[in-house]
Amino acid sequence: MAEPIDFYFDFSSPYGYIASERIDEVAARHGREVRWRPFLLGAVFKLVGTAPLLEYPLKGDYARRDMQRAARQFGVPFCIPDGFPTSSLAACRAYYWLEDAAPALAKPFAHAVYRRYFADNQPIEPAAPIVAILDSLGMDKVAAEAALQDPAVKAKLKAEVDAGIARGVFGSPFIFVDGEPFWGSDRLDQIERWLETGGW
Amino acid sequence: MAEPIDFYFDFSSPYGYIASERIDEVAARHGREVRWRPFLLGAVFKLVGTAPLLEYPLKGDYARRDMQRAARQFGVPFCIPDGFPTSSLAACRAYYWLEDAAPALAKPFAHAVYRRYFADNQPIEPAAPIVAILDSLGMDKVAAEAALQDPAVKAKLKAEVDAGIARGVFGSPFIFVDGEPFWGSDRLDQIERWLETGGW
Numbered sequence: 001m002a003e004p005i006d007f008y009f010d011f012s013s014p015y016g017y018i019a020s021e022r023i024d025e026v027a028a029r030h031g032r033e034v035r036w037r038p039f040l041l042g043a044v045f046k047l048v049g050t051a052p053l054l055e056y057p058l059k060g061d062y063a064r065r066d067m068q069r070a071a072r073q074f075g076v077p078f079c080i081p082d083g084f085p086t087s088s089l090a091a092c093r094a095y096y097w098l099e100d101a102a103p104a105l106a107k108p109f110a111h112a113v114y115r116r117y118f119a120d121n122q123p124i125e126p127a128a129p130i131v132a133i134l135d136s137l138g139m140d141k142v143a144a145e146a147a148l149q150d151p152a153v154k155a156k157l158k159a160e161v162d163a164g165i166a167r168g169v170f171g172s173p174f175i176f177v178d179g180e181p182f183w184g185s186d187r188l189d190q191i192e193r194w195l196e197t198g199g200w
Numbered sequence: 201m202a203e204p205i206d207f208y209f210d211f212s213s214p215y216g217y218i219a220s221e222r223i224d225e226v227a228a229r230h231g232r233e234v235r236w237r238p239f240l241l242g243a244v245f246k247l248v249g250t251a252p253l254l255e256y257p258l259k260g261d262y263a264r265r266d267m268q269r270a271a272r273q274f275g276v277p278f279c280i281p282d283g284f285p286t287s288s289l290a291a292c293r294a295y296y297w298l299e300d301a302a303p304a305l306a307k308p309f310a311h312a313v314y315r316r317y318f319a320d321n322q323p324i325e326p327a328a329p330i331v332a333i334l335d336s337l338g339m340d341k342v343a344a345e346a347a348l349q350d351p352a353v354k355a356k357l358k359a360e361v362d363a364g365i366a367r368g369v370f371g372s373p374f375i376f377v378d379g380e381p382f383w384g385s386d387r388l389d390q391i392e393r394w395l396e397t398g399g400w
Contacts, residue, residue, distance in 0.1 A: 170258035
């Protein structure tokens with residue numbers, strides 16, 4: 001079987017959320033798995049010298065409209081949350097903890113976080129709502145709370161962020177197909193053509 | 201007939217060039233005309249606080265690859281010119297002069313400028329190459345040289361740039377379909393669906 005597709009995203013990224021609702025289906029149509037890699041976009045903004053999208057004059061207004069239009073296009077329930085943007089530190093740590101502790105739950109957890117924030121307009125920070133999601137998935141609450149402060153989990157997240165930056169990740173979503181980088185949920189159709197044709 | 205589609209672009213914009221090779225065909229499939237509006241992206245960068253794309257770390261490297269990939273996808277001859285980015289002042293002025301003086305030549309002129317720069321890797325500034333293109337299209341060279349310094353032409357360009365900013369234009373290409381804004385050559389497929397369905 002071919003290499004999995006790498007899907008980098010920030011839990012606070014609207015376009016990451018929209019992609020998260022489509023990417024596994026696109027990949028599956030071409031016999032591919034997707035490896036989800038949540039990361040912290042804030043770390044990249046500092047490096048690249050960019051800022052959160054909605055903070056730019058003109059561009060921010062457009063982006064608001066564009067993300068709502070993209071969500072409607074694909075039938076994805078979507079709002080711009082009251083607490084936007086948000087820290088996604090707890091969600092990221094929880095994801096990487098789950099990847100070891102209960103790997104089958106990692107994607108369901110990520111979907112639950114994204115939908116809570118962008119469909120239900122509920123906060124995903126600080127730790128309490130993340131622990132509640134983990135609890136609802138059957139994880140032990142005390143173990144979950146401990147995991148969010150576990151130095152090994154923190155180190156794993158830092159290593160993932162550093163690895164993403166080393167591969168050139170500067171936005172969310174950021175997707176690698178056999179080493180080829182694609183930035184943005186609006187690249188999924190292009191990715192589908194890439195998978196169909198083997199690239200051009 | 202429905203309102204024309206407004207196509208804002210900077211002659212120094214790779215994605216504007218790629219869109220210029222496709223947009224009239226997309227519009228024609230849906231019985232639409234396209235009104236081309238060259239403008240000066242530099243004026244917008246100051247307002248929005250953004251910078252030329254290739255100047256950003258990581259993002260610049262990606263953009264280089266992405267624009268070449270997009271051009272290949274649609275069979276558009278493309279290079280990143282040696283003198284990139286460039287001023288497009290003379291080309292913009294010439295365009296708006298032609299729109300009055302010989303409107304049927306305005307789009308052929310714009311194609312010639314874009315292809316000279318992005319396909320043939322030849323400069324489009326200062327005035328000399330622009331006057332040469334005008335000359336090749338049958339315009340009088342002396343009149344063309346005078347037009348590039350004509351205060352009325354300069355005022356027309358300034359008014360177009362201001363009007364674009366007032367409508368929210370902050371990048372190139374920037375396209376309005378019945379008032380709906382679309383940013384980027386990668387929005388042409390979405391525009392086509394919008395034209396087909398009347399929007400969503």
